[in-house]
Amino acid sequence: MKADVEAINNGQGTRNGNLYTVNGRTYERFDNHLVPHSGPGFHPLDRGEFKALGIFNSQGNTPLAMQNAIRTTNDVTAQRALEIWRLGQ
Amino acid sequence: MIWFDASLESPADDGLLQSCMAAMLNISSENVDVVHSISDIKDALATCVVEAHSAESYSQLITLYLPEALPRPDVPEAAARLARTLDRSLLLANDETANPYSFIRVSNTGQCSVVLVDPDELDENDRYVIREPGRENDGAST
Numbered sequence: 001m002k003a004d005v006e007a008i009n010n011g012q013g014t015r016n017g018n019l020y021t022v023n024g025r026t027y028e029r030f031d032n033h034l035v036p037h038s039g040p041g042f043h044p045l046d047r048g049e050f051k052a053l054g055i056f057n058s059q060g061n062t063p064l065a066m067q068n069a070i071r072t073t074n075d076v077t078a079q080r081a082l083e084i085w086r087l088g089q
Numbered sequence: 090m091i092w093f094d095a096s097l098e099s100p101a102d103d104g105l106l107q108s109c110m111a112a113m114l115n116i117s118s119e120n121v122d123v124v125h126s127i128s129d130i131k132d133a134l135a136t137c138v139v140e141a142h143s144a145e146s147y148s149q150l151i152t153l154y155l156p157e158a159l160p161r162p163d164v165p166e167a168a169a170r171l172a173r174t175l176d177r178s179l180l181l182a183n184d185e186t187a188n189p190y191s192f193i194r195v196s197n198t199g200q201c202s203v204v205l206v207d208p209d210e211l212d213e214n215d216r217y218v219i220r221e222p223g224r225e226n227d228g229a230s231t
Contacts (some may be wrong), residue, residue: 030189030208031190033212035188047094048090051091051152055127068127068128071127071130072091072127072130072152073090074090074157
């Protein structure tokens with residue numbers, strides 16, 4: 001992401017309104033910040049998935065983390081969050 | 090299962106959170122658990138997980154959980170009731186936009202308005218500092 005943002009700030013990529021695309025990834029500009037929008041490596045999360053992903057980020061892939069993720073969401077959501085967490089390892 | 094998160098303008102103690110959440114849901118306080126760790130969530134009808142906070146405004150984050158089988162009341166309406174009973178304003182995620190710096194502020198009278206928080210304060214210091222309208226910056230970062 002850092003390289004993408006630097007590229008956009010250097011005038012590379014394409015712009016469509018507030019959307020900037022570089023290296024196949026699109027970012028949306030809000031005020032002075034670029035926020036991931038779509039493209040390879042970006043995974044939209046709902047509220048439960050986001051919460052569960054935060055648990056795996058802080059506790060790793062452990063039985064307790066999975067137990068907590070299920071406790072806060074459900075089996076399916078916790079499993080999807082774990083799959084996304086694994087992509088970042 | 091998670092229902093919604095809210096940041097409180099000023100901290101509330103566990104007893105107040107319990108009674109206000111019970112009032113919001115029209116259930117007995119005995120059916121509301123207020124805990125400080127996800128690991129402590131049990132089988133209550135409603136659970137409020139409270140995170141550590143500082144003296145800063147909106148630093149106390151609460152997450153409300155309801156069992157998956159129960160219907161979920163409309164979040165803005167429920168949050169308005171909660172803000173009124175807590176007598177303090179709340180910040181909620183604004184699900185109407187992808188802008189991570191946009192929030193719904195629910196006043197202590199239950200009025201909702203869209204506000205923007207300072208991106209740098211949120212990203213770098215995890216602080217919710219509501220911006221005055223009209224303050225804009227140039228140059229993009231993440």
